[in-house]
Amino acid sequence: MSATPATATPLRGESAPTAAARPRRPLPPLMSLSEAAADRLRALYARGEAGRLLRITVSTKGCSGMSYVMEFASAAGPGDEVVTDKGVTVLVDRKASLFLIGTVMDYEVKALSAGFTFTNPNEKGRCGCGESFHV
Numbered sequence: 001m002s003a004t005p006a007t008a009t010p011l012r013g014e015s016a017p018t019a020a021a022r023p024r025r026p027l028p029p030l031m032s033l034s035e036a037a038a039d040r041l042r043a044l045y046a047r048g049e050a051g052r053l054l055r056i057t058v059s060t061k062g063c064s065g066m067s068y069v070m071e072f073a074s075a076a077g078p079g080d081e082v083v084t085d086k087g088v089t090v091l092v093d094r095k096a097s098l099f100l101i102g103t104v105m106d107y108e109v110k111a112l113s114a115g116f117t118f119t120n121p122n123e124k125g126r127c128g129c130g131e132s133f134h135v
Contacts, residue, residue, distance in 0.1 A: 041090070102121045
């Protein structure tokens with residue numbers, strides 16, 4: 001007969017033995033910036049918006065139901081996530097975090113327009129004009 005090690009039952013007031021803690025994998029970034037977006041934000045932060053940060057949120061509007069909203073803020077609020085990528089900091093409204101996980105913010109210059117764009121892996125579709133999306 002082979003002897004099996006006995007496992008002791010903790011007595012009242014004692015804690016049970018704990019298993020070795022599994023290493024936690026790092027969380028994916030909430031958002032990332034393209035080089036073009038980072039360069040444009042650096043230029044904005046250096047000039048007219050010096051001392052302010054871009055805040056990104058999502059609001060309910062448009063044909064598909066949701067739209068990106070960008071505004072400048074003087075400081076991070078209690079409901080803001082601070083995202084720093086490529087040396088540039090932006091604020092993300094905590095309520096919008098679930099809709100923006102994995103989003104890449106870019107800055108595009110076209111023949112007749114220029115502006116920030118979002119590539120969001122959570123989007124299921126966009127309206128025809130491209131101003132709103134749904135998840």
